[in-house]
Amino acid sequence: MSTEIDEIAVGFIGAGAMGSALAKAVSRVIPADHIYLADSSPEKTRQRAAKIGARAAESNADAARRCGVIFIGVKPYLVADVLTGIAPELKGKTLVSMAAGVSLTAIKDCLAETRTAPPAATVRIMPNTPVSVGEGIVALAADDRQNAAAELVKTLLSRAGRIEQVPESLIDCAGAVSGSGPAYGFIFIEALADAAVLLGMPRNQAYIYAAQTLKGAAALALESGAHPAALKDAVCSPGGTTIEAVSVLEERGFRAAIIHAVRAAHNKSAAVGKK
Incomplete structure (x- = not known):
């Protein structure tokens, strides 16, 4: 770790939840007592x-005054009020927004x-809740002229999981896939566990089997670099149990349901940005 x-x-x-999770990740990169939290509830x-x-x-102003990098993790409708309140403290600093639908231009x-006086740089990120265990993915967008700020934010969040820089035009897409995606995954885990319980497995063990199965599948996809279809095909023996199950998923519109869900989340985020 550098002195800087x-x-x-x-x-x-x-x-x-998200601000605290990111703060925890940053505390693995810089001394924890260099991190300041501000929220509407002083006790929390x-x-x-x-x-x-x-x-x-x-x-909020105290946090902005003390810090060189300020993350904004409030609801989108509160961003303008928060920015107005801390604006006098932002000169020459790096501002990082994680508010869905609020553009860099806005x-x-x-x-x-x-x-x-404006901040030296403004960056947008879209994290997801697994950052709390160092297994998240954070989409990051910044102006091409602000590469140094983007690299600084990447370094600060390096213990949160993967950081992927994207054009700002893809931030809503990233949010719909990875920001909201854990919820889709949790529903899948719950459904797999329910099926296991239906077939006689104890509930606690069923959750472990379901969650580890998804974790393992994700790790295999990332580490192998193989196409998901090829990995799926490798599990589906001709006339076997897995292809029988996949047939049912296709019949019930599994893929289509996921695509429609992601598109709905994307459209919601885009609508927030237009308000």
Whole structure:
């Protein structure tokens, strides 16, 4: 770890589940006491800060004042108010937004209205909840002229999981696939476990079997680099049990349901951005 990284202070405005999870990941990269959390509930903020050894800021502006990198993790409809409140503290700093549907342009326009000196760089990210166990994926978008800021954010989030930089036009897509995706996976795990219970397996063991099966399949896909169809074919023996099950999934519209779900999440995110 470089001295420069060691000396950075990082603030999280919005210390809910996602903000806290990212703060925990960052605490594996820089000293935890260089991290400041700010949220609308001072008591919850102190509790969440204590869990990772971070500090609880007195206010959003206090967090922004103390930190060189500020993550905005509030609901999209609150972003404008938060930015207005911390704008005087952002000069020369790196601002990172994880608000769904709020574009870099919208952020810059909001800050311009405050007539204060702008941040040195503004970056958008779209993380997912597995960042809390270091197995997340974070989509990152930044202006081409802000590569240094993008690399800094990647370094800070390097213990959260995989960081994939995408054009901002694909952020809504990334959110619909990976941001919302854990929910789809949890439903699949629950369904697999229910099936196991139906067939006589104890509930606790059923969840382990189902979750480990999905984890293993994902690891195999990532590490092998093979096409998912080829990996699926390798499990499907001619006339065997797996192809029988796959036939039922196809008959019931399994793929189509997933595609429609992702498209619905994407459209929702895009609609938020237009408000």
